[in-house]
Amino acid sequence: MAYEAILYEVEDRVATITLNKPERLNAFDDQMLADWHDAIVAADRDPGVGAIIITGAGRGFCSGMNVQAEVAGSGVLRSEATVATRRHSLRDRVHPIPRALIQLEKPYIAAINGAAAGAGMDMASMADIRFAASTARMGMTYVRMGLIPGDGGTYTLPRIVGTQRALDMIWTGKLITAQEALAIGYLMDVFEPEELLPRVKAYARTIANGPATAVQLSKKLVYRSANIPFDEHLDVAQMAMFIAQTTDDAKEGPLAFVEKREPKWQGH
16 A cells, blocks of 8 residues: 555554654654554554554654644644634644544554654554664653643553653653653563564564454453443443454364464454
């Protein structure tokens, strides 16, 4: 599948989305955002995809908005004539990505190869699991531009690292190293730059080739249960379990265990 501002490939049931504006550390514009959203939807709808990786080309993961374009008045937050015409600028340009990810049941894994700053860190925080290169840096740098996190960061980051660490990062705009991000639980693991993508792809393949219904329903339960009472969670879990029990994989798992062999998952 050909795009203008990203690369998209599917191999071994893993879709890899690569932000491809390395000359500006993958700062996004309308074209990249549109391509990115389309790739997420395409991977979601493709039965041959079991997991999705998001990464960047070159030295950066994503440096957020294109600051030079913003200063010139042609960026994502460009200055239209009135407040009324500006009030949906994020909704129409950037928010289609987090809204698509809210609906995405397939695992979405970030391979943070370099700088993830401002909206770039917001985008990384939307991943289910994050890995990073040892040379990567992350920061909620909105405050340096006199702005607030507008792409979901004030929702996702506190849920990952806790309220006080999130506020510290948001208020100071400081950059942290990959090792610091690992220590506060923002990252799952850190690898040397040349090892990052191969290691993340191997991890993603393991999940992508597992029992798809169980994997996806488990993800849905984790996120759904964050905002409901425990008793309601148990009711939802019962319904999800009922669905999982109807799959061929639910028969294959116990059979493989009894026969002392690796299961042959069908994904249904």
